[in-house]
Amino acid sequence: MELRYMGGAPEKEIMHVFTETMEEMFHEDSRVIYIDADLMGSLKTSELWHKYPKNVFNTGIQEANMVGVAAGLYLAGFKPYIHSFSPFATRRVFDQVFLSVGYAQKSVRIIGSDAGIMATKNGGTHMCFEDVALMRTVPGSLVLEATDGVMFKAFLKATKDRPGVTYIKTARRGLPDIYMPDEQFEEGKGKVLREGSDVTLIAAGIMVGTCLDAAKLLADEGISARVIDIVTIKPIDEALVIESAQKTGAIVTAENANVIGGLGSAVCDVLSGKYPTKVEKVGIQDLYGCVGDEAFLREKYGLTKENIVSKVKGLLNR
Amino acid sequence: MQEISKKLRKEALFLSHKCKDGNLQSVFSCLDIVWTLYDKIMNWSPAKAQDDNRDFFIISKGQATLALYPVLIEKGYFQMDEIAPQIGQFNSRYCIQTDLTKFEGGVENNAGSLGHGLPFATGIANANKIKKSPSDVYVLCGDGEFCEGTMWEACIFAAAKKLDNLTVIVDDNNSVGAMVDMGDMRQKLEAFGFDVEVVNGHDMDALEQAFKKLKGLKNGKPKAVMAKTVRGYGSKTMMENDIWFHKSPNEEELELLSREVEQS
Numbered sequence: 001m002e003l004r005y006m007g008g009a010p011e012k013e014i015m016h017v018f019t020e021t022m023e024e025m026f027h028e029d030s031r032v033i034y035i036d037a038d039l040m041g042s043l044k045t046s047e048l049w050h051k052y053p054k055n056v057f058n059t060g061i062q063e064a065n066m067v068g069v070a071a072g073l074y075l076a077g078f079k080p081y082i083h084s085f086s087p088f089a090t091r092r093v094f095d096q097v098f099l100s101v102g103y104a105q106k107s108v109r110i111i112g113s114d115a116g117i118m119a120t121k122n123g124g125t126h127m128c129f130e131d132v133a134l135m136r137t138v139p140g141s142l143v144l145e146a147t148d149g150v151m152f153k154a155f156l157k158a159t160k161d162r163p164g165v166t167y168i169k170t171a172r173r174g175l176p177d178i179y180m181p182d183e184q185f186e187e188g189k190g191k192v193l194r195e196g197s198d199v200t201l202i203a204a205g206i207m208v209g210t211c212l213d214a215a216k217l218l219a220d221e222g223i224s225a226r227v228i229d230i231v232t233i234k235p236i237d238e239a240l241v242i243e244s245a246q247k248t249g250a251i252v253t254a255e256n257a258n259v260i261g262g263l264g265s266a267v268c269d270v271l272s273g274k275y276p277t278k279v280e281k282v283g284i285q286d287l288y289g290c291v292g293d294e295a296f297l298r299e300k301y302g303l304t305k306e307n308i309v310s311k312v313k314g315l316l317n318r
Numbered sequence: 319m320q321e322i323s324k325k326l327r328k329e330a331l332f333l334s335h336k337c338k339d340g341n342l343q344s345v346f347s348c349l350d351i352v353w354t355l356y357d358k359i360m361n362w363s364p365a366k367a368q369d370d371n372r373d374f375f376i377i378s379k380g381q382a383t384l385a386l387y388p389v390l391i392e393k394g395y396f397q398m399d400e401i402a403p404q405i406g407q408f409n410s411r412y413c414i415q416t417d418l419t420k421f422e423g424g425v426e427n428n429a430g431s432l433g434h435g436l437p438f439a440t441g442i443a444n445a446n447k448i449k450k451s452p453s454d455v456y457v458l459c460g461d462g463e464f465c466e467g468t469m470w471e472a473c474i475f476a477a478a479k480k481l482d483n484l485t486v487i488v489d490d491n492n493s494v495g496a497m498v499d500m501g502d503m504r505q506k507l508e509a510f511g512f513d514v515e516v517v518n519g520h521d522m523d524a525l526e527q528a529f530k531k532l533k534g535l536k537n538g539k540p541k542a543v544m545a546k547t548v549r550g551y552g553s554k555t556m557m558e559n560d561i562w563f564h565k566s567p568n569e570e571e572l573e574l575l576s577r578e579v580e581q582s
Contacts, residue, residue, distance in 0.1 A: 038462060038497050041563065060465035060497035061432050087431065121339045121406065123413055125380065125430030291417075292408035300409075 003193060005178045005212055010149055013173040015044045017149040018111070021156045022048060022081070026055045032160065033073055033080045037063045043083060043113060043172065063088045067096035067108070074106040079160055085119065086112030086169050087128035094134055097165055102138045107163045109156070110135075115145055115169035115205065116256035117297035119289065127289020133261025135167040136234045142187060143234040145205025145256060146170035150179040151231070158185065169205065174294065176209050178229075190237035196226035199312050200244035200251045204230050204263050207254035207282070207303060214308035223312060233263050241270045245277035250315045252280045254308055259283040280311040319552055319582050320522065322357075322392070323350055327552045327579045329388035329398065334566045337406030339414050341381035343549040343562045347491040347519070348458060349385045351545050354525040355456050355487075356389050359533070364395040367423035371453050374442050376427050378435020379460035379489060380415045381564075386425070387412065395424050433466030435459065436486060440472045443484035443540075454533065456485050462493040464500065470510070473540070477511030480538035485529065486512070489519065491547040504544055512542040519545025553578040 012020075022045075025032040038061045040046045049056040059066045063084050070080035083089065089112040090097070101108045112131055119126040135143045141164060146152035152170055159166045178193075193208070194215050201211040208229045215225040226248055230236060233255075245251060251271070253264035264281030271277045284301050298304050326349050334340030352375070356362060360373035377386055387405075390396045405412040411420030415430035427438055439457035446453045463469060476484050486507075494500050507514050513535055515528040525545065532541040549563070550556025553575050567575055 038465070041560075058497045060494060060500075061462050062465040062467060064467055065465075092431070121413060122430065123415055124417060124419075125415055125428055288419075290409055291406070291413045296408040 002180055003178055004180055007176050010175055010177045012149050014149055014152055014170050014175055015172045017153050019045055019048050021153045026052050031078045033078045035066050035070055035082045037061055037066045037084050039084055064093045064096050067093045068100050070108045071100040071106040081109045083111040085114045085126055086131050090131040090134050098138055102165045109159050109166040112169040113172045118171040120293055121291055123291040124289040129258040129284040131169055132257040138165045140164040142166045144168055144232045147205055147208045147229055148175050148178045150181055150183050151185055154185045187232050188235040188237055190228050190230045190240040192228055194227040196224040198224045200226040200248045202228045202230055202267055203254040204233055206256045210305050211254050214305035217305055217309050233266055236266045238270045241267055242275050245271055245275045250278050252311050255283040257283055278315055280315050282308055282311055324579050326388040328576050330384045331572055331575050333384050333405055335572045336402050338566050339406055340384050340566045341564050343556055344382045345385040346550050346552050347547040348382050348489040350520050350522050351487055352385045352389050354522045356393055358526045359529045371451050373453055374426055374455045376435045376439040376457040377429045378457050379463055380429025383414055383416050432463045433468040436469050437472040440476045443481040444479050446483055454483050458487045461488055461490045473510040476540040481540045482536055482538050485541040488544045489547055490544050491549045507542045513539045514542045516544045519547035520551055552582050
């Protein structure tokens with residue numbers, strides 16, 4: 001498929017995509033609501049708040065209450081999107097999300113920004129690696145990490161009426177463009193970004209570009225790698241995972257989250273019952289976050305193309 | 319402004335510059351409070367940093383961590399020569415939020431996720447009651463932080479356990495007003511069972527008096543000091559522009575802001 005991946009800064013940062021998309025949705029559907037818990041400055045949405053006082057609310061620093069308020073708004077006919085940094089939007093409020101939204105059959109979209117290592121200098125308290133594992137355990141949830149602005153926008157719009165808990169984790173900035181602007185996405189449908197026959201790299205979010213880079217390095221060494229953007233970690237594209245295992249016989253997963261309960265686990269959940277295959281998981285190996293910039297943190301936690309290459313070689317014994 | 323207030327502010331500016339990060343408005347609003355506690359109120363010194371009976375300072379509003387380092391430098395616990403080259407470096411123990419895991423003493427809690435410090439401080443105060451320790455616990459919170467439910471849960475517990483060895487400081491710099499109307503915070507805290515003093519949070523004499531007055535009240539009620547403060551106090555530029563909520567000064571800005579502090 002056609003991509004526009006060059007690496008480097010995107011045409012439009014995620015935070016601007018968010019503002020633009022919400023504004024579009026306010027016009028399309030007056031029942032769309034965006035609630036924040038005092039991180040509008042970080043997401044650059046303060047202007048949106050002042051411009052759309054009927055659609056945008058700021059609860060103050062009260063994430064748990066924000067989730068409850070969103071559930072109430074849904075009951076009264078609204079379509080809430082709520083935002084905080086990912087640790088506060090998931091781990092901190094997990095009971096509210098699970099019970100007030102999930103179990104109570106409400107419909108709320110949760111945007112967790114500064115996903116994983118993208119919390120950079122805020123360090124351990126802000127660096128959330130457990131969000132994917134947590135949110136996957138909410139029955140009926142959708143869990144994804146935005147790969148780029150095109151995908152982020154598509155899912156903001158597509159999940160407007162989706163029942164239950166929808167969790168979208170994302171960087172606020174610095175996500176390279178990968179997809180063409182008119183690319184279409186579907187829940188539970190992964191994308192084959194590059195064909196290959198020796199190994200399949202299955203990635204989500206910030207690791208998709210890294211896997212494309214790794215595939216190039218592998219090609220230089222005569223290893224043909226298939227690259228997949230899983231798109232939604234849950235529901236996962238079972239057919240594509242199994243087909244890849246059948247086709248290439250080896251799989252390396254790559255994620256910006258703890259490998260315990262994350263994308264790698266989800267892939268293994270599929271394969272273990274239906275087509276047992278060797279899988280290596282690149283991701284956070286059961287560690288806490290720390291202070292650094294993206295490059296340093298990628299190196300520290302092994303979220304690099306080099307580490308992916310080495311894991312592939314280890315798996316193929318080459 | 320007193321000389322020490324200027325000195326601490328200039329050091330915080332320098333650290334933020336070296337760190338290439340920082341929440342300086344918040345730091346400047348609470349520096350005089352942190353200094354007063356360490357200099358005049360708390361039973362704490364570098365030699366007592368791991369003494370069981372030391373007084374505790376918990377920084378619940380973690381974004382003001384850069385207020386703590388200059389105070390601990392001045393008290394001889396840290397050295398500027400050690401912090402300045404390390405702060406903000408990858409894996410460093412010094413950054414814009416405290417990281418307890420990298421210290422043995424001096425830093426008492428992991429700050430950064432709001433609504434954690436007060437419950438933690440309440441636990442320490444409760445333990446001190448059980449152990450009959452003379453130790454007092456001081457916890458610095460933001461006014462905006464009181465939006466978090468755990469803050470009020472801790473207040474209920476503190477009053478129920480009669481923790482008159484706990485002093486909650488609200489750095490009341492009117493951050494919350496921009497988000498939600500909190501109403502009368504004094505009334506709220508009193509209704510939750512606190513003895514409350516309201517003071518100018520940049521007047522160190524007034525702060526000292528308030529802390530001492532509350533310390534003398536061994537009446538089974540937890541204490542609160544509502545310190546009326548100004549974001550960025552000591553720098554005109556910072557007081558006027560909220561971009562300094564989260565921004566570090568470059569070389570030029572460091573010079574300008576330091577000059578403003580010197581002249582204030």
